[in-house]
Amino acid sequence: MLGTQNRSLPRLVSKLQNALGDHLCVALDDPSVVEIMLNPDGRLFIERLGQGIAAAGEMSRSAAETVIGSVAHVLSSEIDDERPIVSGELPIGGHRFEGLLPPVVSGPSFTIRRRASRLIPLDDYVASRTMTISQADVIRSAVASKLNLLVAGGTGSGKTTLTNAILAEIVAHSPEDRLVILEDTAEIQCAAENAVSLHTSEPVDMSRLLKSTMRLRPDRIIVGEVRDGAALTMLKAWNTGHPGGVATIHSNSARSALQRLEQLTAEASHQPMQAVIGDAVDLVISIERTAKGRRIAEILHVIRFAGGQYQIEPCAEDARDAV
Secondary structure (H helix, E strand, O other): OHHHHHHHHHHHHHHHHHHHHHHHHHHHOOOOEEEEEEOOOOEEEEEEOOOEEEEEEEOOHHHHHHHHHHHHHHOOOOOOOOOOEEEEEOOOOOOEEEEEOOOOOOOOEEEEEOOOOOOOOHHHHHHOOOOOHHHHHHHHHHHHOOOOEEEEEOOOOOHHHHHHHHHHHHHHHOOOOOEEEEEOOOOOOOOOOOEEEEEOOOOOOHHHHHHHHOOOOOOEEEEEEEOOOHHHHHHHHHHOOOOOOEEEEEOOOHHHHHHHHHHHHHOOOOOOOHHHHHHHOOEEEEEEEEOOEEEEEEEEEEEEEEOOEEEEEEOOOOHHHHO
16 A cells, blocks of 8 residues: 555656646745745735745636645545545645635635745844844753753744754754654754654644653653643653753743643643643743744743742843844
């Protein structure tokens, strides 16, 4: 079966490329492209670094259906009226793909989040005024001290790109560490010699991967994005002999990231987990997307949870205040 799928893959990729068209294929090779979006009305939009979102023409309904169907085929997924959503990696470049068909949308729609092709080191964040020198120093010190880091931000804020920069610091400081990386789709870049990347699938969710991770002898546990009750398993892993981890979470501020963790852990436990969160999370780094570009809004040091609240203190100056 695998042999048959491997033989048909070039044909499916060619079919997908034809459906996407030259314009989108070129965009997928453009390192400035962040995301490609097709709306149900057939209108295309492309987001580029530093330029925002701009209209990029149109795509026919039949071409859009071919794109979504081809991706589903490669992923061995069924897509029809009863299962109108397909999620996974685009077979071209490994970019993140989300496709939808009626009845959940009025017409075929998809987004392609382009995988970053270039690692942006912390020094470049400082040079571009995305972060201050003192913020970069705080992150480097946290990496050296094996603190657990939570990278928080909204959609498209650059959480994964910043995580890649932090992992580069980990590899530079502790090249002997064994890293286990868990993701839904492959977006994290890691140059460590001793690293294992695990990906979720329909039958294997993040909680199951985290439980398996504990048997893989990790020095540091990296989670691409925490978005469900698996957060509790991750926090317990960080708390039991596996410090120095990194994870991202969808949140609009550092403080709300802690509240978001509370909501996620509540999916797995009826007991409040603030004390576990306060013990496991050492640093929350909040990154945001503004009209002038991305900025590290704040870095909070989480000391503990006591007296009914998190004991936290800000670290370094706000990148916006330093501009």
